[in-house]
């Protein structure tokens with residue numbers, strides 16, 4: 022049942038910055054831990070630059086994992102929850118996960134090290150479920166999720182058309198939906214204000 | 217709400233499902249504060265749930281040690297916070313996996329960990345950053361594909377390893393795979409392996425000369441041999457005991473040059489009994505069997521083992537497994553076919569030169585999938601499972617060099633396999649060469665790590681891979697292995713170039729270093745250990761590697777001189793001179809980069825080193841039995857609450873039997889948890905002798921057990937069963953008290969003896 026889902030992930034693809042070495046993110050994430058920049062209990066940095074199309078450089082937190090991620094050979098910033106997420110329904114929980122991700126993206130874009138070199142396209146979003154029990158990769162899950170997605174997107178981008186694409190593909194892969202906007206994307210800051 | 221327990225109930229073997237339910241109950245009891253930390257720590261370790269760095273809630277962030285503010289202060293072991301993520305070690309006997317298991321592993325890594333499957337130097341898979349509450353479901357999903365995590369950590373028999381090319385190897389006496397499998401499952405959960413003071417590692421090798429099984433570094437090692445007995449060829453094993461790496465490496469000692477296949481299981485059992493009885497329990501630094509053998513000598517050890525073997529109660533499984541051995545076979549998915557046409561692809565040829573091994577079965581090869589630092593992503597794991605399905609079936613093995621071997625690949629398919637591996641980023645050449653660097657987790661996740669072995673390994677891997685083609689073949693074939701500390705999980709003693717993490721104080725600051733161990737022997741089952749020379753700052757290790765390899769190339773005595781021979785001839789004094797070129801550390805103000813580790817920019821500190829769980833907690837079998845009794849009692853209470861009175865009555869009685877059985881086994885370890893066996897033994901040894909008697913209540917609590925045992929006409933009413941539950945609780949308490957008295961008595965006797973001496 023997708024209503025029981027808590028292991029939810031959101032990825033915002035990069036607009037630029039795909040050439041920045043993954044190892045350059047290591048000191049940034051360590052500094053975030055030192056300075057307590059994120060609301061989660063941040064634990065450590067894990068680095069997987071040696072595996073292609075992998076989880077990249079990660080900031081491991083108690084509540085979930087943050088990462089500059091290259092899964093699917095698409096670089097982006099990802100956050101996925103590993104614990105229960107607050108919120109009465111899935112759309113609310115999605116909003117919580119999204120807010121945490123946006124907060125990290127905003128910080129990252131503001132880092133001096135990446136000035137003018139890194140930007141995210143907040144109009145290209147991937148939403149996935151890390152839970153094959155409650156959200157298997159199937160048409161049924163998509164049918165159940167579509168209205169939730171609409172209500173979430175109405176909050177994130179009110180009155181904006183978007184295209185959501187779901188393809189089962191390999192049914193063993195986790196359930197994942199790509200969302201893209203028809204119009205220009207908003208900034209992390211604006212989106213955060215809507216959540 | 218749907219659960220994995222419900223979803224998989226028909227797919228899990230009943231015994232595994234029951235064990236996991238038990239573990240889940242133990243988690244519940246721990247949360248209620250009904251199990252003490254030490255006992256729960258060993259319990260979870262024996263289920264493969266290991267601690268991870270910073271799980272005491274403290275972390276040095278480069279400036280100072282700060283507290284990690286987890287939601288609760290609950291603990292899952294001494295100084296180990298409940299909410300702190302941990303590592304799950306998944307035992308894969310002889311490293312053998314099938315495609316379905318690979319798929320599940322990929323899912324688990326993605327859902328509970330960080331989407332990375334890590335292959336270890338013991339043919340295990342480790343998943344990191346796992347929450348303890350997720351472990352029962354994780355274990356259920358493994359159980360549904362025939363994998364148990366039982367006894368993956370803690371003071372028990374660890375994963376039984378074997379040559380990854382056993383069965384297809386050109387040099388082997390015979391395929392050791394089915395033997396290693398039989399040994400793994402015979403010792404798993406065996407009552408005689410539950411009371412060790414430390415871990416116990418077993419390995420099988422198909423031959424003596426090559427490296428694969430590394431029997432020399434194992435507590436118990438078997439090398440396949442054939443022997444003519446009365447004109448008939450018999451299978452058996454050359455058996456070794458007491459090897460081990462760690463801070464003080466020991467080479468294994470020969471126990472018997474030919475143990476018939478019918479005797480390997482009972483001898484392993486006898487060794488387990490001797491180790492459990494005489495091995496050190498208090499000082500964990502000297503608790504491995506190698507220290508016991510060293511202390512009493514191999515001859516006395518052998519005598520004790522053989523005497524124990526004589527009195528072992530017969531077990532059908534000792535020889536029953538041989539039917540499986542004879543029936544053992546692997547099924548390729550393709551017909552054999554040789555590669556007869558040339559392939560004009562230089563990259564393919566580079567890969568083929570290092571990652572392919574021609575099997576003894578004509579037309580087939582093995583393909584080694586070289587994994588950088590032993591890692592692959594969930595997606596890669598799934599794709600690899602598909603490649604296996606298509607080209608080699610379920611014939612996949614993990615290796616102790618942290619790679620994956622596909623067996624039974626038709627040689628003619630190699631170009632296609634290469635292309636498919638390349639497509640998923642798994643066609644890295646150089647398996648078993650200088651840039652296929654092996655590393656333990658080190659400071660990334662291990663509580664004992666001193667220096668960043670993975671950071672250094674990643675750095676060396678990257679640098680050496682780009683220059684690999686320019687190296688002389690003598691350099692290409694060298695092996696590098698790195699451990700984050702002296703415990704040697706990276707097996708650095710066996711490498712041409714081995715390193716282990718240490719630290720040095722320079723100008724009041726701590727600087728990460730690696731101690732250099734040169735000229736170890738990988739061949740001959742890890743035949744000899746390297747020469748330990750001095751330490752180099754972490755950041756100078758790559759330069760040192762360049763220098764020593766150049767020196768070898770320039771100064772070796774002819775092309776025949778191996779690196780190992782060169783190191784021996786070159787000697788410590790000369791090596792020291794080379795080392796000294798790299799040992800200086802500039803002041804912090806001049807170059808602060810020395811004061812942080814590879815791929816970790818925090819200013820280096822060793823304050824994060826915690827108490828390792830490799831050693832587990834020394835908890836005796838009676839503690840587990842009493843815990844088990846408590847759990848059964850708890851379940852009986854739930855059954856009573858649910859109105860299932862008969863079941864509650866039976867479970868409560870079983871709880872008493874288990875508690876009594878634990879005490880009985882202090883004197884006679886062969887008594888199983890069956891009422892008809894336990895109750896008479898308990899009466900004879902604990903009731904009639906007064907040992908169980910309470911100071912005030914006398915033998916009353918024991919009578920609860922006897923009354924229930926003798927009552928053949930039970931009525932299962934709510935009240936009657938409630939009464940039995942209360943009696944059960946009192947009985948278990950009395951068993952605890954009796955155990956405590958016995959421990960105090962033994963300790964008083966020891967003290968008196970010492971005083972007298």
Ligand code: SF4
Nearest residue numbers: 656662665700701705
């Ligand atoms: S060698 Fe040391 S650092 Fe590495 S895994 Fe073993 S105990 Fe941990």
